[in-house]
Amino acid sequence: MRIGVFGAGGMAEALGGQWVRAGHEVMVAARDHAKAGTLAAKISARVGTWRETADFGEVILLAVSAPSVTEVLAAAGKATAGKVLADCTNAVGPGAVLTVPDQAARIATAVDDAHVVKAFNLCHVDVWRMTPPVFGGRPLAVPLCGDPAAVATVSGLVRDIGCVPLPAGGLDRARLMEATMAFMVGLWFDGHDAQACFPPLAG
Numbered sequence: 569m570r571i572g573v574f575g576a577g578g579m580a581e582a583l584g585g586q587w588v589r590a591g592h593e594v595m596v597a598a599r600d601h602a603k604a605g606t607l608a609a610k611i612s613a614r615v616g617t618w619r620e621t622a623d624f625g626e627v628i629l630l631a632v633s634a635p636s637v638t639e640v641l642a643a644a645g646k647a648t649a650g651k652v653l654a655d656c657t658n659a660v661g662p663g664a665v666l667t668v669p670d671q672a673a674r675i676a677t678a679v680d681d682a683h684v685v686k687a688f689n690l691c692h693v694d695v696w697r698m699t700p701p702v703f704g705g706r707p708l709a710v711p712l713c714g715d716p717a718a719v720a721t722v723s724g725l726v727r728d729i730g731c732v733p734l735p736a737g738g739l740d741r742a743r744l745m746e747a748t749m750a751f752m753v754g755l756w757f758d759g760h761d762a763q764a765c766f767p768p769l770a771g
């Protein structure tokens with residue numbers, strides 16, 4: 569599959585690198601073209617402008633800072649129309665509060681015929697660098713919210729990095745994933761073991 573990656577930071581490197589290793593073709597775009605080129609060379613991907621990368625990708629990973637997403641999508645123009653947009657962005661500010669209450673839905677309104685899937689936002693970038701992300705013998709489960717066809721597409725990319733996709737409803741539920749992230753990050757920042765909140769069901 570051809571995957572466009574918007575952003576040249578940690579998440580772009582971690583997930584883009586995983587997908588190259590899984591055999592996908594990846595193109596990277598960032599506001600600093602040289603930085604995008606450096607990342608592309610590092611992970612054996614191509615480099616392009618926002619528009620070229622949107623044209624190239626059947627799926628586009630949105631891995632830029634949350635406030636910049638709509639601006640970046642505007643720069644990519646019509647090339648994003650009809651594409652699957654995997655949104656890992658977290659609009660979280662100081663005090664672990666959401667700065668945008670419904671980021672994925674906001675993205676969906678910014679693109680014609682958008683197929684936004686909220687994905688990959690719940691774990692720290694270091695988890696996405698793991699090959700594979702397995703904890704205590706259990707592969708990481710990755711909830712996905714979006715329309716069923718788009719979720720099915722992103723599910724394949726989740727499996728490709730050794731994780732288990734969890735279809736978790738439509739895009740209307742993405743706001744719950746976003747709020748969950750903010751809540752859990754708040755617990756981690758306060759020094760609590762957030763993972764201990766979710767033990768396996770008894771029996």
Ligand SMILES: NC(=O)c1ccc[n+]([C@@H]2O[C@H](COP(=O)([O-])OP(=O)(O)OC[C@H]3O[C@@H](n4cnc5c(N)ncnc54)[C@H](OP(=O)(O)O)[C@@H]3O)[C@@H](O)[C@H]2O)c1
Binds near residue numbers: 580
């Ligand atoms: N880090 C994590 O653990 C983690 C986990 C899950 C989700 N996320 C989310 O994933 C996204 C990327 O995170 P990251 O850790 O990869 O961050 P990062 O390393 O700081 O990279 C952020 C990327 O966004 C770009 N960017 C920032 N402001 C921009 C603007 N105004 N216009 C265009 N591009 C802009 C940066 O470009 P420059 O390099 O030029 O600044 C860089 O390419 C964020 O939305 C974050 O909330 C992060």
